[in-house]
Amino acid sequence: xxxxxxxEFTNDLAIITLSRPDKRNAISPQMISELQSALDAIEKxxxxxxxxxxAGKAFCAGMDLETLSAIARQSQQENMDDSRKMAHMFRRxxxxxxxLIAAVNGHALAGGFGIATLCDFTLAVPEAKFGYTEVxxxxxxxxxxxxxxxxxxxKRARDLLLTGRLIPAEEAKQxxxxxxxxxxxxxxxxxxxLAAVLIEASPSSLTRTKRLLTAAAAAGVDADLxxxxxxxxxxxxxxxxxxGLASFLEKRKxxxxxxxx
Numbered sequence: 001x002x003x004x005x006x007x008e009f010t011n012d013l014a015i016i017t018l019s020r021p022d023k024r025n026a027i028s029p030q031m032i033s034e035l036q037s038a039l040d041a042i043e044k045x046x047x048x049x050x051x052x053x054x055a056g057k058a059f060c061a062g063m064d065l066e067t068l069s070a071i072a073r074q075s076q077q078e079n080m081d082d083s084r085k086m087a088h089m090f091r092r093x094x095x096x097x098x099x100l101i102a103a104v105n106g107h108a109l110a111g112g113f114g115i116a117t118l119c120d121f122t123l124a125v126p127e128a129k130f131g132y133t134e135v136x137x138x139x140x141x142x143x144x145x146x147x148x149x150x151x152x153x154x155k156r157a158r159d160l161l162l163t164g165r166l167i168p169a170e171e172a173k174q175x176x177x178x179x180x181x182x183x184x185x186x187x188x189x190x191x192x193x194l195a196a197v198l199i200e201a202s203p204s205s206l207t208r209t210k211r212l213l214t215a216a217a218a219a220g221v222d223a224d225l226x227x228x229x230x231x232x233x234x235x236x237x238x239x240x241x242x243x244g245l246a247s248f249l250e251k252r253k254x255x256x257x258x259x260x261x
Contacts (some may be wrong), residue, residue: 004031006055007038012199013192014047021056026064027111029082032089035115039092048203050096050121050193053103053188059128060112065249068137071211072242079233086232087113087225093118094147094221095214097207099198103191104128105184110164114144117151117177120210123191124169125184130177131166138244138254140235144226146221152176 006017016038018025042050054060071079093100093115102119107129116122116130124130132148134141141148141161149157152175160167172178182190197231198206235241239257249253 002034004028004034004036004081004224005038007041007199009045009047012046012048013051013195014045014049015051015053016042017053017055018060018108019055021054023064023069023110024058024061025056026056026061027115028064028067028083031064032085036089036092040071042106043097048069048098048100048199048206050100051089051103051191051195052100052115053191054105056106058106058112059102059104059108060115061107062110063217066246069249071236074236076233079220079236080229083143083229083232084198086200087229090114090118090143091221091225095210095218097210099195099206099210101191101194103187104169104178105187106212107166111144112186117172118147121194122178123187124172124178125187126169128169128172128182128250129166130169131164133164135162135249136164136244137243137256138235138238138256140231142232142235143225145213146224146228150217150221179188213251245261251253 002019004020008015008017016035020026029126071082074082098120101121102116104116104122104124106125106127108116109131111134113130113132116165130142132141135246145157145161148161156175169178170183173181180190239259243257244254
């Protein structure tokens with residue numbers, strides 16, 4: 001049914017495994033579509049809790065290089081459409097009707113960082129590193145910024161988004177982006193233990209609580225996402241984006257132009 005991920009159901013539990021280990025589970029248009037389809041399937045099934053993890057050594061390395069290369073050749077309308085799809089995926093995770101637990105088995109970068117931390121609970125192995133690295137390749141962490149500033153505040157969000165630095169799991173926990181740090185051999189067991197605690201609660205109470213939490217912020221989030229979509233699409237036509245992407249693929253230092261158009 002899926003090519004970029006696996007979906008398993010066991011009684012009250014659903015497990016989504018991002019499954020492109022040779023690409024460090026990088027995000028592609030197909031993965032965006034399949035992840036949303038998997039969430040749709042979970043909502044229709046009796047499963048009460050979802051666990052999201054990655055295959056191999058990484059959780060998710062962010063946008064796939066082939067996708068980034070294609071973006072540089074797209075029209076403005078295509079870039080707008082892509083930006084909307086990405087925004088819809090992140091909002092879907094943030095507002096999902098059932099509790100989601102991210103079991104972060106390795107590095108979570110750029111969009112992968114967003115997937116990991118927009119779940120209700122984020123467990124991570126000690127070796128995992130997190131970072132919004134977009135500014136280093138002339139891109140823009142526009143869509144994730146909408147959620148990040150609400151999660152950790154303006155000052156810390158500026159630190160991560162403007163520097164593009166990688167932070168260890170312990171620092172991510174201090175920021176409030178990770179709930180627990182768990183040994184690799186215990187990660188999925190701990191995720192299941194947490195799921196078992198949630199399963200003991202009233203299903204309608206969990207759904208209504210999540211809906212209440214989302215509703216309180218939804219209007220502001222949606223307005224900010226519209227601006228973020230515009231920014232995400234417009235930066236793709238800049239010379240800095242094209243230079244950043246080329247230098248990244250060619251493994252050289254970028255020669256920035258600083259253009260704003």
